[in-house]
Amino acid sequence: MPEYKIAPSILSADFARLGEEVETVLSAGADWVHFDVMDNRYVPNLTIGPMVCQALREHGIEAPIDVHLMVEPVDDMIRMFADAGANYITFHPEASRHPDRSLQLIRSLGCKAGLALNPASSLDAAKYVMDKLDMILLMSVNPGFGGQKFIPSTLAKLREARRMIDASGFDIRLEIDGGVNRDNIADIAAAGADTFVAGSAIFGTADYAEAIGALRSSLG
């Protein structure tokens, strides 16, 4: 069985109490913190930046921080998030003029490198950089907002991505982001995902431990 990771998206957390929210969700059994960065340019929304990532570290958060950059351009933000304590840094290839170079930059700063692909984007963007990837993130909603519905065609894309990863022989995580919940996570895992971002399915409930437990038990 793959080593599954559950990464709650703090996009759906209460930003007025962010440190406490992150502590609570980690004590409730989360593996990673998924950190959504939006710039009102690449996506039509604006969220949080490297200072907030650093503040979480200074607050004592030690869990892996999985930064999803929905910004363009990406290289300055990559440097700032590496300094701020990110572990994974993932960006959208069309937001970088030189995605191969941006992936190398992430690793050169000691972080794990990820490529994020929108629902309508082809897996081809990952094909020639598999050796520089630690993660492929498939968006199963259009980026910009939490609480959207999972796009079903992502299941076929996950299966294709899983075949690509296995054929490559590289150690690459396959992350799914958008509309993941206790009812669809088993199908998503069967299609090949091993890393699950969930925002509203966790932070939208009163009991994070129950919500994470339900996701994990659906994984079998």
Ligand SMILES: O=C(CO)[C@H](O)[C@H](O)COP(=O)(O)O
């Ligand atoms: O990247 C995102 C949106 O761009 C969020 O991570 C994603 O939508 C998770 O939220 P939810 O689980 O509520 O769909």
